[in-house]
Amino acid sequence: MKMADEARRQDLPDSEGAHRREFLKNISSVAMGAGLIGGYGAFGLIAGRYLYPATVGDVMWQFVAEVTGIKVGEAIRYRGPAGETINITRRSRTGDADDFIALSSTCPHLGCQVRWEAQNNRFFCPCHSGVFDPTGKATAGPPGEAGQSLPRYNLKVENGMLHIAVPPPRFSKANETGGVIESDDCISAPGHDPCLAGRPRKKDSGANA
16 A cells, blocks of 8 residues: 555656646647737738728828819819829808819719819710719719719818818828829810820829818
């Protein structure tokens, strides 16, 4: 009996040591796994920022023009830092953001450039005679038949200056975040759109509000 007890006492240290080594091994494996998951997660967040489109709420405010520089009934063509083109029309003279409406200048039918026709109080697409009312609602042509209205952008006025909320550029340098006001002095003809390539007229300071 004494010999059996002595043998049991001699086996205990080795058994405890084996359990301790197994425990430390498991802890190390868990730590390594957590580190790998964290590393891949951070990489995924960074990569996703550049590989996938911005969310709807991901916008930046950009200076467009002084309020006094746009006459009632006039429209200007603005190209945002991410490349989208926008028609900004002034409808009244109160001096606040409600004076203006900013609508995408890209026709939702086939992507031609829509322009403002003050004499007809409408937006018109020369490609397939698409017509939109002053609020951007399609009223005739293929967009009207499909119910494809022009997307609208938010505006605000601060200290007499008009600003627009637009998507930020995917890749840009620090001094390349401003938009451009483009010339709209082109002649349209049935069946094609000579305004597809806008021509820069004046570049703003690019300062955010």
